[in-house]
Amino acid sequence: MTFNQLKYFVTVAECLSFTEAARCLFITQPALSRQISAMEEELGTRLILREHKKLRLTPGGLLLYQRFREILDAYSQAVADAKTANLGYEGSLRIGFLDVYDISELFPEVLHIFREQYPKISLTMERHGLGTLPLKLYDDSLDLILTYGFSLYDQPELVTVNIQKFTACMMLPAAHPLAEKEDLCLKDLEQDQFVILRDSICEEGDRYISSLFEKCGMHPYIKWVDKMEDVMLWVQTNIAVSITSDRTIEKQNSSVVLRPIPMVEAGGHDITMAWRKHNFNPAVALFMEMLEAHLNLRVIRVI
Numbered sequence: 001m002t003f004n005q006l007k008y009f010v011t012v013a014e015c016l017s018f019t020e021a022a023r024c025l026f027i028t029q030p031a032l033s034r035q036i037s038a039m040e041e042e043l044g045t046r047l048i049l050r051e052h053k054k055l056r057l058t059p060g061g062l063l064l065y066q067r068f069r070e071i072l073d074a075y076s077q078a079v080a081d082a083k084t085a086n087l088g089y090e091g092s093l094r095i096g097f098l099d100v101y102d103i104s105e106l107f108p109e110v111l112h113i114f115r116e117q118y119p120k121i122s123l124t125m126e127r128h129g130l131g132t133l134p135l136k137l138y139d140d141s142l143d144l145i146l147t148y149g150f151s152l153y154d155q156p157e158l159v160t161v162n163i164q165k166f167t168a169c170m171m172l173p174a175a176h177p178l179a180e181k182e183d184l185c186l187k188d189l190e191q192d193q194f195v196i197l198r199d200s201i202c203e204e205g206d207r208y209i210s211s212l213f214e215k216c217g218m219h220p221y222i223k224w225v226d227k228m229e230d231v232m233l234w235v236q237t238n239i240a241v242s243i244t245s246d247r248t249i250e251k252q253n254s255s256v257v258l259r260p261i262p263m264v265e266a267g268g269h270d271i272t273m274a275w276r277k278h279n280f281n282p283a284v285a286l287f288m289e290m291l292e293a294h295l296n297l298r299v300i301r302v303i
Contacts, residue, residue: 045058046060092283093121093283098128131200134158134274144274148166148205148272150269150270155274157278161292165269166246171250173241175238192220193241194223196209232250236253
């Protein structure tokens with residue numbers, strides 16, 4: 001028995017007329033009659049009685065009509081649900097943010113609008129370190145990540161969109177004797193211990209910081225750590241200084257001071273959203289479309 005035969009039988013049962021049912025189904029009446037007869041032959045029982053040019057369902061036909069109607073309704077609902085899911089109106093979206101990134105400037109409004117517009121999408125947000133975020137994409141723990149663009153160099157099979165720029169800054173303990181020095185430059189901190197994420201966490205980031213030191217003719221003592229929390233620990237305790245970005249939540253910490261690095265090489269770096277090419281979660285496209293529209297609107301407002 002085919003799916004079309006189910007539709008044919010249900011239509012005939014509802015119309016109780018081969019002529020009217022054939023018109024609704026856009027087939028000929030003889031073809032429709034042959035399909036119903038084939039069903040009856042396959043099932044080995046009568047479904048429709050033809051009496052004086054009128055049709056009547058047998059008890060078995062009435063039972064099948066009710067069951068087939070349920071099947072067709074369930075099929076239609078399943079198709080509708082599938083289309084809705086593919087449009088992203090249902091499902092889930094998991095976003096990972098860099099642990100030190102300050103989301104307060106850009107994301108609260110976008111996230112609020114997204115949740116209002118797509119209330120059936122379950123939204124999950126997490127913070128992770130620089131080295132962990134790409135791994136979370138590749139093991140399918142996250143759909144989208146936001147991180148420093150340089151940490152994604154040579155990462156395969158990713159789609160990336162740059163959404164903001166950041167500038168590298170010096171991070172000093174608030175009690176540091178040079179914290180308020182006018183025209184502070186990186187060279188002034190040559191005698192300080194720098195605490196930096198080790199190169200195994202982000203090789204490109206380590207290479208960049210090394211290039212800044214080289215540009216300044218510096219060879220500082222470096223303490224290597226595995227997490228940004230450890231960087232903050234060393235700076236807050238007035239033991240070391242570091243290099244961070246002007247988009248970091250660290251600027252809200254009263255125990256540290258962020259100072260710009262007066263070098264061209266310090267600016268123009270990307271903060272990037274990324275996802276896997278083969279992640280077909282439609283909520284990713286919906287969120288990115290909303291985020292990019294919000295970014296364009298902000299640019300227009302600024303202009």
